[in-house]
Amino acid sequence: MARHRGQAERAHANVDLYLSLTTAFAVRGLRAFAETMTAAWTDETRAVEGRPDAQEEAVALYTMHAAKGLEWPIVVPINTMTGIKAPDSAITDRDSDTFYCPVFGVKPAGYEAVLDAEKAELDRERIRLWYVAATRARELLVLPRLDAAQSKSAWISLVDLSLTELPALDLSHLPEGMGPTAAQAVNVQTRDSFAAEAAAILNKRRRLVWLAPSRDESHAGPVLTPEAAEIWAAGDDGQPDDEGLALSVQGGRERGLILHKLLEEVLTGETDAGEAALTNRAKALILEIGKPVLDDSAKGLSPRELAGCVVRTLNLPAIAELRPSLVPELTVYATVEVDGVEQAIVGIADATSFDSHGKPSVVIDWKSDVQPTAATIEHYRAQVRAYLDMTGIERGLVVLLTSGQVITVNLSLTAVDG
Structure with a gap:
C-alpha cells in the first residue's frame, strides 16, 4: 500500500x-x-x-499506464474530459539530444520547432495509451457519452471515437431497481446519553504505568526519600580507607559499567576470578568502550585497580558465603493497583542468592561509588527494598565495591504482588 x-x-x-x-x-x-x-x-x-x-x-481502478498487459471482462474509461498536461518549457530534442530552455522569456533559436515536435510526440504517446485502454476489455468496452462540450485539450478529443454513432448501452435486461432500501435507523442519541456512554468506555479502559526502582520510581512514590539514616560509618578492619580511596580512584559511569560486567562474567563462569584474568578482561573492556588504559587509577580507568576491586568484593565474608548460589542479572517484575491504575514495576537485580530449595533468599546490588553521600546510600537502600517488596525476599545487600562496605536492607512491612 x-x-x-x-x-x-x-x-x-x-x-x-x-x-x-x-x-x-x-x-x-x-x-x-x-x-x-x-x-x-x-x-x-x-x-x-x-x-x-x-x-x-x-x-479495480487503474491508470492507462498501469493497465498495460492486463485484461478485464468490462472496461469503462473515466475522467476522459480531463485536460492533457502541456509540455514543460524546458525540453530536449529527441533526435539530437539538444536541450532548449527560455531564459528570462527569451527563446533560443529553433525552440518553437522542437516544442511542436515534442507536442506531436506526446500526442502520439497519448493516442497509444488510448489504444491500451480501448483494448483491455475482453467482452465489453463502455465509453461515456457526455452532454458537455468537449475541450480540444481533453483526453477524449485526442482520438475520434465516433461516440454519436455508437449504440447506447442496453440495460433493459437488468432489473430496474436493486430492491427496497432498508430503513435507516434513526439516531436517538442525546448529548447526555453520549456523555454517559463515553464515561462508561473510559471506566472500562485499563491503564498501565511502568515503573523502575533504578529511576527512583515505585508504587509508593519516589524511592529516594529525604529521611537521613546513619549508615555511612568507618570501614571495618582490613577494608580500604574511605578518604584514601577518594584520592586514589577516579569514579565515573564507565568504571561502574566495567565493574558490573566483570562481576557478572565471574558469576556466570565466563571469566576466571583470578586477578590476572580479571586484569586482562578489564583491559579489553576499557578498549571496547573507547577509553584509554591507564596505570594511575586517579586519572582514569586502570585494569589493575578494577580487577583488585572485584577480587576484594568477592572475598568479602558476606559475599563469599553466598557466592556458590549467586545468579547475576535477575529480572524481577511486580504489579500493584493504585487508584484504579495498574502499575507494573520492573527491575534487574545485580545478583540473587537462592537457598537449597531454589527459593531466592538474598538480593545484592553492586554500587561503584567512590565516596557516596548519606542521601545517595539511602537511595540505594530504598532501591533494594523495592526489589525485596517485589519478590518477597526478606534480605538484601547494598555492596559498595570501592570501599568494600556491605549494607543490609530488610523487607518493608508492605509488599506488592510479584
Whole structure:
C-alpha cells in the first residue's frame, strides 16, 4: 500500500498468489518452499501474475499506464474530459539530444520547432495509451457519452471515437431497481446519553504505568526519600580507607559499567576470578568502550585497580558465603493497583542468592561509588527494598565495591504482588 498507494490491487493479488503456493508444502515444510522459490527465481521461471479481479464482481481502478498487459471482462474509461498536461518549457530534442530552455522569456533559436515536435510526440504517446485502454476489455468496452462540450485539450478529443454513432448501452435486461432500501435507523442519541456512554468506555479502559526502582520510581512514590539514616560509618578492619580511596580512584559511569560486567562474567563462569584474568578482561573492556588504559587509577580507568576491586568484593565474608548460589542479572517484575491504575514495576537485580530449595533468599546490588553521600546510600537502600517488596525476599545487600562496605536492607512491612 505504501509503494503503490491507490493502485495496490495488482500487488495484493500477487502476494495472495505467492502465499497460495505454500499449500503444496504443508508437509515438506518452509525450507523446501524457500528452496523451490529460490530455484525458480534463479532460473528466471516465468509465472502468471495474480488477478486482482479474480473475485466475482470485483472492481479495480487503474491508470492507462498501469493497465498495460492486463485484461478485464468490462472496461469503462473515466475522467476522459480531463485536460492533457502541456509540455514543460524546458525540453530536449529527441533526435539530437539538444536541450532548449527560455531564459528570462527569451527563446533560443529553433525552440518553437522542437516544442511542436515534442507536442506531436506526446500526442502520439497519448493516442497509444488510448489504444491500451480501448483494448483491455475482453467482452465489453463502455465509453461515456457526455452532454458537455468537449475541450480540444481533453483526453477524449485526442482520438475520434465516433461516440454519436455508437449504440447506447442496453440495460433493459437488468432489473430496474436493486430492491427496497432498508430503513435507516434513526439516531436517538442525546448529548447526555453520549456523555454517559463515553464515561462508561473510559471506566472500562485499563491503564498501565511502568515503573523502575533504578529511576527512583515505585508504587509508593519516589524511592529516594529525604529521611537521613546513619549508615555511612568507618570501614571495618582490613577494608580500604574511605578518604584514601577518594584520592586514589577516579569514579565515573564507565568504571561502574566495567565493574558490573566483570562481576557478572565471574558469576556466570565466563571469566576466571583470578586477578590476572580479571586484569586482562578489564583491559579489553576499557578498549571496547573507547577509553584509554591507564596505570594511575586517579586519572582514569586502570585494569589493575578494577580487577583488585572485584577480587576484594568477592572475598568479602558476606559475599563469599553466598557466592556458590549467586545468579547475576535477575529480572524481577511486580504489579500493584493504585487508584484504579495498574502499575507494573520492573527491575534487574545485580545478583540473587537462592537457598537449597531454589527459593531466592538474598538480593545484592553492586554500587561503584567512590565516596557516596548519606542521601545517595539511602537511595540505594530504598532501591533494594523495592526489589525485596517485589519478590518477597526478606534480605538484601547494598555492596559498595570501592570501599568494600556491605549494607543490609530488610523487607518493608508492605509488599506488592510479584
